[in-house]
Every structure is written in C-alpha cells, then in structure tokens.
Amino acid sequence: MGRQPTLYSFADIHSDLAPNLRKYVLEAQNEAFKRHGVFRFAVSGGSLPKTLAKALLPPSNGTEEDKVDFSRWEIFYADERCVPLDHEDSNHKLVQEEWLNKIPKDMAQPKVYPISMDNLHDAQETADDYERKLVSVFAARDSVRVPLFDLILLGCGPDGHTCSLFPDHALLREHDAWILAITDSPKSPAKRITLSLPIVVAAAKIGFVATGGGKKDVLKMIFETEDGSKLPCGLVNEGGGEKVSWFCDKEATDGVSFPRRSSLI
Numbered sequence: 075m076g077r078q079p080t081l082y083s084f085a086d087i088h089s090d091l092a093p094n095l096r097k098y099v100l101e102a103q104n105e106a107f108k109r110h111g112v113f114r115f116a117v118s119g120g121s122l123p124k125t126l127a128k129a130l131l132p133p134s135n136g137t138e139e140d141k142v143d144f145s146r147w148e149i150f151y152a153d154e155r156c157v158p159l160d161h162e163d164s165n166h167k168l169v170q171e172e173w174l175n176k177i178p179k180d181m182a183q184p185k186v187y188p189i190s191m192d193n194l195h196d197a198q199e200t201a202d203d204y205e206r207k208l209v210s211v212f213a214a215r216d217s218v219r220v221p222l223f224d225l226i227l228l229g230c231g232p233d234g235h236t237c238s239l240f241p242d243h244a245l246l247r248e249h250d251a252w253i254l255a256i257t258d259s260p261k262s263p264a265k266r267i268t269l270s271l272p273i274v275v276a277a278a279k280i281g282f283v284a285t286g287g288g289k290k291d292v293l294k295m296i297f298e299t300e301d302g303s304k305l306p307c308g309l310v311n312e313g314g315g316e317k318v319s320w321f322c323d324k325e326a327t328d329g330v331s332f333p334r335r336s337s338l339i
C-alpha cells in the first residue's frame with residue numbers, strides 16, 4: 075500500500091482543487107528550497123496551465139508556507155510541440171499566456187527554460203539540445219547524473235498518454251536519454267519533444283491534474299485494470315508510487331473505486 079499513488083477528488087476546480095493544488099506545489103517548493111535553495115519544476119500543456127494559474131496567481135495568505143517565491147523557481151517543459159515558440163500550438167506560448175504573463179510585474183519572475191525551436195526540422199537535434207541545457211543547469215549545481223526535478227506536473231490524455239509519451243510507443247522503452255523526440259505522435263502535431271519515463275519517475279514529486287467527465291473512463295482503466303497499468307500514466311504510477319498525486323474533480327473520478335481523498339489542506 076505504501077507504494078500507491080494518492081488520488082484526490084474535489085467537488086469543484088476553482089474553490090476546491092485549485093487551493094489544494096497550491097498547497098501541494100508550495101510544499102514541494104518549500105522542501106526544494108530547504109534541499110538546495112531553488113525549485114526546479116517541469117510543466118506540460120493541455121488544460122494544466124490554466125488550472126495552475128488558478129492555483130498560484132491568488133495573493134498569499136501571509137503565512138511563510140503560503141509564500142510563492144518565484145525568484146528561486148526554474149521552470150522547464152515536460153513536453154513541447156515542434157512549432158515556433160510563438161505558434162498557437164506551442165506549450166510555451168500556452169503556459170505564458172495562461173499563467174506566466176499574469177504574474178504581477180512587481181513580483182520577482184521565475185527563470186524559464188523553453189525548449190528551443192531554432193532547429194524545427196530536426197526533432198532529435200532539438201531534444202539533444204534541451205538535454206544539453208538540462209546537463210548544464212542541473213549538473214552544474216548538484217553534480218547529478220540525472221536531472222532530479224523537485225516537481226513535475228502533468229496532464230492525462232483520454233488515451234492514457236502523458237507528456238508526449240503515448241500508449242504502446244517504443245519511446246516508453248527508452249532508458250538512457252533524458253529528452254526524447256517523437257515524430258509520429260498520434261495527437262497532432264506529430265513532431266514533439268518529451269521527458270523520458272525514467273526522468274519523470276525520478277522526480278521528487280509527480281502530480282497529475284485531470285478534470286472533467288472525459289477522463290473518467292481512462293482513470294478507471296489506469297487505477298483498476300492491468301491494461302491501464304501499462305498506459306503511460308499507469309507506468310508513472312507504477313514507477314513513482316507514493317511520490318505520485320492525482321488532482322481530479324468528481325466528474326473525472328465518477329465510478330472509480332480506488333480510494334480517494336478530498337483534501338490535503
């Protein structure tokens with residue numbers, strides 16, 4: 075049981091899921107500050123940036139635990155689409171528009187590491203370039219052999235994909251590279267860059283945010299079936315165990331019998 079992820083189910087995104095997600099992210103931030111003075115955080119696209127903005131943009135309640143100190147945040151991407159960074163399909167553009175650009179200008183700003191799209195036609199070179207970037211940022215500080223993110227926040231696709239790791243794809247068996255290129259993604263656009271599964275499960279904490287009735291079938295599958303445990307989200311559950319938390323609403327967990335919690339506050 076100790077190796078199981080935690081599944082939270084909230085009544086409402088705005089008044090319930092968002093404040094709990096805030097608490098979770100800030101706990102991860104505070105633990106990371108104690109460990110090494112910075113907070114290294116990776117984020118993906120989809121509906122997540124909007125929910126993250128709901129969680130993190132409201133002002134602090136004044137307590138030390140609730141203080142967001144962006145001056146010590148380093149933000150990375152869990153996955154990106156191979157399009158220019160100002161293209162409407164770009165995860166970086168989405169994260170900027172939904173969240174980062176809304177951080178009040180009189181607050182310290184986080185350091186953001188977008189996946190450079192200077193070499194749009196060569197996805198592998200783009201992946202290698204981001205891996206070199208991670209080597210320089212992480213290894214310089216901690217002399218680590220793998221990048222240990224303090225927190226990675228992910229979405230869950232209706233097919234069970236996460237990051238740009240898709241069901242049954244050969245990239246799920248990649249164990250050496252940190253950053254992977256996919257050129258045949260079943261979800262458009264076909265060319266994408268993604269963290270590899272071993273890097274995701276190495277993180278100190280891994281959070282999923284999955285909301286809406288469109289997620290209930292895949293959540294039932296992930297939490298309750300053998301086949302679901304082999305989907306990319308199921309593999310993160312298996313590899314990350316108790317480091318994994320799911321932030322869902324009641325529509326997404328409708329009919330899921332895996333034990334649920336309704337608050338971490």
Ligand SMILES: O=C(O)[C@H](O)[C@@H](O)[C@H](O)[C@H](O)COP(=O)(O)O
Binds near residue numbers: 119122232261284
């Ligand atoms: O680039 C992408 O396509 C996203 O990063 C992708 O992995 C997303 O997180 C899931 O598809 C869930 O998306 P929703 O939260 O919008 O369902």
